[in-house]
Amino acid sequence: MTKTTIPVHLDINGRHHDLQLEPRVTLLDALRDRLGLTGTKKGCDHGQCGACTVHVDGERVLACLTLAAQVEGRTITTIEGLAREGEMHPVQAAFLEQDAFQCGYCTPGQIMSAVACIREGHAGSDDEIREYMAGNLCRCGAYPHIVAAIRQAALEVQS
Amino acid sequence: MRDFSYLRANSLDAARQAAALPGAMLLAGGTTLIDLAKCGVAEPDSLVDITHLTGLNSIDVNERGATIGALARMGHVADHADIKSRFPAISEALWQAASAQIRNMATIGGNLMQRTRCPYFRDPMNFPACNKREPGSGCSAMGGVTRGHAVLGTSDACIAMYPGDLAVALVAFDAIVHLGERQIPVDDFFLLPGTTPDKEHAIEPGEMITAIEIPGTAAARRSTYLKIRDRQSYEFAAASAAVGIEFEADGRTIRDLRVALGGVATKPWRARAVEDALKGKGLEPDAVRAASLLAIQGAVDHGANHYKIELAPRVVARAILRLGETA
Numbered sequence: 001m002t003k004t005t006i007p008v009h010l011d012i013n014g015r016h017h018d019l020q021l022e023p024r025v026t027l028l029d030a031l032r033d034r035l036g037l038t039g040t041k042k043g044c045d046h047g048q049c050g051a052c053t054v055h056v057d058g059e060r061v062l063a064c065l066t067l068a069a070q071v072e073g074r075t076i077t078t079i080e081g082l083a084r085e086g087e088m089h090p091v092q093a094a095f096l097e098q099d100a101f102q103c104g105y106c107t108p109g110q111i112m113s114a115v116a117c118i119r120e121g122h123a124g125s126d127d128e129i130r131e132y133m134a135g136n137l138c139r140c141g142a143y144p145h146i147v148a149a150i151r152q153a154a155l156e157v158q159s
Numbered sequence: 160m161r162d163f164s165y166l167r168a169n170s171l172d173a174a175r176q177a178a179a180l181p182g183a184m185l186l187a188g189g190t191t192l193i194d195l196a197k198c199g200v201a202e203p204d205s206l207v208d209i210t211h212l213t214g215l216n217s218i219d220v221n222e223r224g225a226t227i228g229a230l231a232r233m234g235h236v237a238d239h240a241d242i243k244s245r246f247p248a249i250s251e252a253l254w255q256a257a258s259a260q261i262r263n264m265a266t267i268g269g270n271l272m273q274r275t276r277c278p279y280f281r282d283p284m285n286f287p288a289c290n291k292r293e294p295g296s297g298c299s300a301m302g303g304v305t306r307g308h309a310v311l312g313t314s315d316a317c318i319a320m321y322p323g324d325l326a327v328a329l330v331a332f333d334a335i336v337h338l339g340e341r342q343i344p345v346d347d348f349f350l351l352p353g354t355t356p357d358k359e360h361a362i363e364p365g366e367m368i369t370a371i372e373i374p375g376t377a378a379a380r381r382s383t384y385l386k387i388r389d390r391q392s393y394e395f396a397a398a399s400a401a402v403g404i405e406f407e408a409d410g411r412t413i414r415d416l417r418v419a420l421g422g423v424a425t426k427p428w429r430a431r432a433v434e435d436a437l438k439g440k441g442l443e444p445d446a447v448r449a450a451s452l453l454a455i456q457g458a459v460d461h462g463a464n465h466y467k468i469e470l471a472p473r474v475v476a477r478a479i480l481r482l483g484e485t486a
Contacts, residue, residue, distance in 0.1 A: 006165060023165035023206070026193070046194050047261060059234075059263045065193045066264070069165050070186070070208055113260065120238075122259070134392035135258020 008069050012037065013081025021068055028052045028063035031078060039079035039108045043137075050136035053109040054078050060116035079108035082115065091115050091153040098149035102140035110136045114150045123154040160196045164205040168212060171339075171367070177207045179365030185209055187230065188265040190257070191273050198281050200274075200292060215369060216266075220245060224375035229268030229337075229368045233325070234259065236267060246373060248331065248382035248401045252324040255386045258393050268368035270325050271336065271348065272360065276395055277319035279303060290316040291356040306463040307395070310471075311424035311455065317356030318461055319425060321349065324386065327421035328401040329371065330429045332379045337370040338362060345371070349426035378403030378415045385478040386421070387470065396422030398471040400454075402478040411441050418475055420454055423467045430454040433475060442483035444476075451476040 005020045012035065019034055028045070031037040031054070043051030045064045052063040055077040082089040091114050094100070101107045113136045117123050122132035129150050130143075138146065168174035178185045182204030186192055195201035209215075215230040220241035227236055236242055237253035257265065279286040279299035288297035300308055300318055309320040326345060334345040348361050362368070373379065382403035388394040399421035405414045416437050420428040432453035440446060451472040458468045 004162070004164065022162050024160050024162045024196075046197060047190055050258065050260060053260055060260045061264050062190075062260045065189050065261075067165070067186070067189065067193065067206075067208075069167070070189070070210055072167075073211070117259065120259070131254075131392050132259050135260045 006069060009072050010068065010076060011074070012076045013078060019068070023067065023069055025068050026064055027054070027066040027068045027071055027076070030068040031063060037078050037080055041105055041108055043106070043109075048137075049106070049109075050113060051106050051109040053112040053136065055112060055116060058116075058119070060113050077112075079112055082111070089115065090156045091118070091149070094149040094153035094156070095146075098145045098152060100142055100145040100149035101138075102142050106136060106138045106140075110138065110146055114146075114153065117150065118154045118157050123150055126151065129154075160193075161199075161202050163196075163203050165208065166205060167208045171212060171215075171369070174207050174209050174212065175339075175365050175367050177205070178367065180205070183207055185367060187269040188232070188261075190261050190265045191269065195274060195281070199283050200281060209367070210266075218242065220375075222375060225249075225373045227267050227371045227373070229370055230266045232263055233257070233265045233267065233270060234262035237262065244380075245375060246328075246332070246379050246382065248328040248379070248384045248403060249325070249373065251384035252328040252386075252399075252401060255384065255392075256324040267325070267371055270323060271345075271368060271371075272362075273323050274359070275319035276307065276322045278307075280319055291319055291352070291359075294355065294357050301461060304463060305461040306466075308461055308464045309423060309425045310458040310460050310464055310467045311420070311428055312351050312426055313459060313461075314352045314354065314356070314425075316354055317352035317425065319352070319356065320422065321424060321426045322395045322422075323427070324384065324396065324399060324421055326427040327399060327419045328382075328384055329373065330427040331401040331403060331417040331419035332373055332376065332382070334374075335372040336368060337372060338366045339369050341366070342372075345427070346429055352425050376403070376415070377405035378417050381405065381482060382417070383478055383482055385474055385481070387474050388422075398422045398467055398474045400471075400475045400478040402475070402482055404479070404482050413437050413440055413442065416479070418454065418479070420471055420475065423455070423458075423471045430475065432456055437479075442480065444480060447479050447483075448472070448476045451479070 041051040043049035047065045184203040186206040215228040243250045286299040308318045386399040403417040416434045418430040436450035
């Protein structure tokens with residue numbers, strides 16, 4: 001099969017990248033396989049687990065169901081772009097403090113989702129956090145600590 | 160996933176022309192299409208990306224109703240203040256669907272084009288027979304695991320359930336699908352499987368959904384979407400009901416009632432028999448429960464999905480009675 005590639009220009013974590021990709025390449029595969037940004041995880045690869053959550057123009061989306069070519073011209077943020085000048089984002093710090101993970105595989109997606117959840121104003125109560133974080137599965141079952149971390153971070157971000 | 164060519168449309172006309180070509184498909188949020196391409200169910204030759212088109216994502220609400228652009232995202236519509244106040248069932252159907260990430264991606268137009276979650280339809284490698292995928296190949300679901308399959312609107316060819324939530328609320332409130340100039344009531348936009356389950360929507364090649372219009376009514380303003388499922392969140396409906404009520408001036412006699420079902424039928428299912436049975440009556444719990452049984456008139460189960468016939472009328476009755484409590 002002939003492989004036709006197209007030029008794709010991506011802005012990720014404040015850096016510009018010029019890539020040559022097959023049109024079917026997802027943002028997730030471009031991040032991991034082409035750019036070495038392996039913080040974004042591949043779980044189910046079908047939009048069911050949330051491990052690949054990144055921000056496009058400040059909103060949380062699933063990189064596994066997004067074509068890389070689609071997000072040309074958009075601003076993309078991954079877990080690698082969350083810290084500022086070496087200082088952890090308050091959500092990252094809260095996950096550490098609350099021990100909000102076990103194996104850690106879902107954690108980058110959880111954190112990216114949580115940052116957006118707080119920004120959207122959907123972290124007002126434990127029930128609301130559970131509802132609006134439902135797209136991020138944790139098979140270790142660290143959910144109680146994840147909710148606690150998001151509650152803590154939401155208070156810090158708001159104050 | 161088979162490779163395809165990619166075209167970014169820069170105008171509505173260009174998108175429609177490109178998508179009319181054989182093997183071409185429109186790409187919006189991609190939450191169904193890219194998933195199904197990975198499953199080997201969708202095998203487009205070319206994708207026409209419409210997410211960079213401008214002017215198709217507005218949400219306009221006034222006294223006459225709401226007009227929602229086809230590229231408005233599910234999450235934005237769910238959180239829109241005027242949609243929440245004037246069309247609560249629409250907002251509730253949206254925020255109870257999928258996950259926050261998917262709602263940020265998925266568009267309102269794409270939502271109407273969502274395909275069934277029938278596991279046999281989604282797995283061509285293991286289940287080659289599927290009349291929806293390959294007309295005339297048979298149905299792997301019949302005689303298989305049917306817990307999630309439809310009990311209403313089925314045919315000998317297909318029992319796949321329509322999985323969406325939004326469209327259930329849309330049929331309850333007589334929404335209209337805009338395909339550019341052409342307009343279709345949303346109830347007619349979705350087709351019964353009959354002998355052609357591969358044809359799910361009344362949309363032709365070269366047509367594109369441009370907007371959804373929802374008439375503003377008192378019943379839409381006093382409405383709710385009740386979704387019952389196997390887990391609390393991020394799950395398709397076992398049974399759901401979109402309900403809206405308008406009372407007479409006495410505050411207790413039903414002037415207008417809207418009822419539609421999700422999770423139980425092959426398309427979003429308007430239950431007019433329930434509406435007609437209760438209009439002009441008061442909200443007596445026993446009468447509501449009796450009338451709600453009319454919602455599943457003609458239901459046929461395939462074994463494991465029998466529970467839906469028991470569940471759906473109870474969901475309808477609970478939704479109606481809850482709305483009455485807020486009087």
